[in-house]
Amino acid sequence: MKTRILFLSALLLSLSCKKDHKLAFEPTSFEENKCSDCPVIDVSIPKALENTKIATRINTALREEVIAILNFDEETAAATIADAIKSFSTSYYDLKEKFADETTTWEAKIDGTVTYEDENILTIKLDSYLFTGGAHGYSTSRFLNFDKKKGQELEQxxxxxxxxxxxxxxxxxxxxxxxxxxxxxxxxxxxxxxxxxxxxxxxxxxxxxxxxxxxxxxxxxxxxxxxxxxxxxxxxxxxxxxxxxxxxx
Structure with missing residues (x-):
């Protein structure tokens, strides 16, 4: 009887492992200090936790995308999301100093979510909204598709x-x-x-x-x-x- 129970437990564990193909993520947030005169910056993206090639590639791709969205200082290459947030804020403050009466508060909101995952493919959708003055802001979405087994991002x-x-x-x-x-x-x-x-x-x-x-x-x-x-x-x-x-x- 005990042998049968052990066999069934091992079988259930095996089936569970085969079914559980999903990577482990944790939410990661970045915000600018909030004040009446500060730009509004809110970044929320998933962070892959595993020490694997695909996890590293996912985190790198997300970081590069967020930096590309936020980095307004073309003369300075931002290496981190924090650097890109600083670049966005600095550009806002520089403009406000020159045109104090005409500059409205800038906004940047970025949100990343996993939209699909199986044992082969993982996709993260990055939604962003930027307002840097003018009549309206600009919203966009970017899909990042990954081959989990090869550990690389997929081109279209x-x-x-x-x-x-x-x-x-x-x-x-x-x-x-x-x-x-x-x-x-x-x-x-x-x-x-x-x-x-x-x-x-x-x-x-x-x-x-x-x-x-x-x-x-x-x-x-x-x-x-x-x-x-x-x-x-x-x-x-x-x-x-x-x-x-x-x-x-």
């Missing part, structure tokens, strides 16, 4: 086995969602694709519901139209992808 070209076939399917989906007649040009209803030819966005990422195409404001439409997203179920694109994916539970 590495996602697809047949990118041309995927793009053809994506155009069909785009036309259906945006009500663009099949026989008309892609810009016939007011879009602004260059050369009047459909193309994939710069941002593509894995989500729970499918592969998401994210067109930024201004990328193919006016600012008033906002960002445009197309989500294609994995079941429709499985044969076009380099790495099979599994829907998150």
């Amino acid at each position: 070209s590495e996602l697809f086995k047949n990118k041309e076939a995927f793009q053809d399917l994506a155009e069909v989906k785009f036309r259906l969602q945006e009500h663009i007649p099949e026989a008309k040009s892609i810009n016939s209803t007011g879009f602004m694709f260059e050369a009047d030819t459909f193309y994939l966005p710069e941002n593509i990422g894995y989500t729970q519901n499918g592969l998401q195409l994210f067109y930024e404001q201004y990328e193919v439409a006016s600012y008033a139209d906002g960002p445009i997203t197309i989500t294609i179920p994995y079941s429709e694109i499985e044969k076009l992808m380099h790495t099979p994916v599994k829907t998150m539970r």
Whole structure:
């Protein structure tokens, strides 16, 4: 009886280990000192905790993205997120010193979340909002896709086995969602694709519901139209992808 219990315990532990493929993360936050005259800076991103190649690559990629968003001082290369926050703040204070009556408080908000993970793929979506004066702020999203087994970030070209076939399917989906007649040009209803030819966005990422195409404001439409997203179920694109994916539970 005791042997049977030990066997069942070992079996359950084995099954649990096979199912538990997720990396360990902890939330990491950075904020600027808050005062009536300070810029508002709020950065919240996940930090991979494991001492592995993929964890190191994830943390490095996130750090580089946040620095690129916040670093306003082109003459100084920020090495850390804290350096980038200082660069953002310094640029605000320099401008305020020159134009005290015209400068409104700057804002920077960055939030990173895991949108997909299985044993092969992990995707983190980085949402950001910047306001540095003017009529309105600017929001954007950036997908970071990682190959967990190779321990590297994936370029868009590495996602697809047949990118041309995927793009053809994506155009069909785009036309259906945006009500663009099949026989008309892609810009016939007011879009602004260059050369009047459909193309994939710069941002593509894995989500729970499918592969998401994210067109930024201004990328193919006016600012008033906002960002445009197309989500294609994995079941429709499985044969076009380099790495099979599994829907998150």
